[in-house]
Amino acid sequence: MRKLGIPTVQDRTAQMVIREELEQIVDKQFSKDSFGYRPNKSAHQAIKQCRENCMKMDWVIDLDIKSFFDEIDHDLMLKALGHFTKEKHIHLYVARWLKAPIQKKDGSIHSRDKGTPQGGVISPLLANIFLHVVFDKWIENNHPEVKFERYADDIIIHCDNFKQALRTLEAVKARFKQCKLQIKDGKSNIVYCKRNQKKHPPFKVHYVTFDFLGFTFKPRMVKGYFGNFHLGFTPSISRKRQKRINQTLFKMKLHRMVHLRLPDLAGIIAEKVRGWINYYGKVRMSELHYVFRFLNMRLAKWVRNKYRRFRRKHWFFAYKWLQETAKHYPNLFVHWQYGFMP
The missing domain is CATH 3.30.70.270 (Reverse transcriptase/Diguanylate cyclase domain)
Structure with missing residues (x-):
């Protein structure tokens, strides 16, 4: 150290x-x-x-x-x-x-x-x-x-x-x-x-x-x-950096921020996501799918915690709701703007 x-x-x-x-x-x-x-x-x-x-x-x-x-x-x-x-x-x-x-x-x-x-x-x-x-x-x-x-x-x-x-x-x-x-x-x-x-x-x-x-x-x-x-x-x-980014997202505990709206979450993570894309996306941006798939899963978990109708259902239904939202608002999250949709 x-x-x-x-x-x-x-x-x-x-x-x-x-x-x-x-x-x-x-x-x-x-x-x-x-x-x-x-x-x-x-x-x-x-x-x-x-x-x-x-x-x-x-x-x-x-x-x-x-x-x-x-x-x-x-x-x-x-x-x-x-x-x-x-x-x-x-x-x-x-x-x-x-x-x-x-x-x-x-x-x-x-x-x-x-x-x-x-x-x-x-x-x-x-x-x-x-x-x-x-x-x-x-x-x-x-x-x-x-x-x-x-x-x-x-x-x-x-x-x-x-x-x-x-x-x-x-x-x-x-x-x-x-x-x-x-x-x-x-x-x-x-x-x-x-x-x-x-x-x-x-x-x-x-x-x-x-x-x-x-x-x-x-x-x-x-x-x-x-x-x-x-x-x-x-x-x-690198896989090491992918894991580090995922750890950062995990520690943010987005799924617990149920008092916020989805646009609020987008604003909280926008600067970090833009920084990751600007640095790692310069070469083979498609390799970032591992990171943003994990982020979309965290957002689906937020949906499940936020709305009662999803709490007792399989996580797939919350993910499908997120997919529909992304279709209607493709610019809501920075990574969605670059094609990393749920």
């Missing part, structure tokens, strides 16, 4: 000022393959580039850094900062924020020599600075034959063949160890990007899918420009 840092109002204001000043200095020096927490960069751009690279290169290293934000060494962090700026006031402020002691639940105060507390305004920028020196610049200089995408501490590396992937993974492990970071062995895998039904590697492959920024990349049949189907290696919302 990451340590949560709650800065004071004064510290938060100072962090915002320093972040804006520092961002002007460092962002233009960052790699084009770094997408996280940067102006004019987005997760969707990272996903698009990852998809394009998966179509060009057969192998992927799915890197998982162990407790990254908790393990950043302060001395190395300040050294990395020195690659970008020598401004004393920036170094003084950053050192102060990094080394601020932590108060635990029992009231005891503990000093720190590593980690950037989650919650700090400047923490994402510091993480980008650290990994630019530790990973981005290093791999561009030492392994120019590979390609990569990085979003904060989520890293995907693309290789042409399995031997190259093995060599690169071992080199990255050694580099991270040198910089006091660890790779999770059980979760950092070499993945085969199967996109040709006739092409097979000369050995059994254990991993043929990987997750990146909430999307699962795996072999799927895709429609070509001329209407023909072929095997591709494409992303869609």
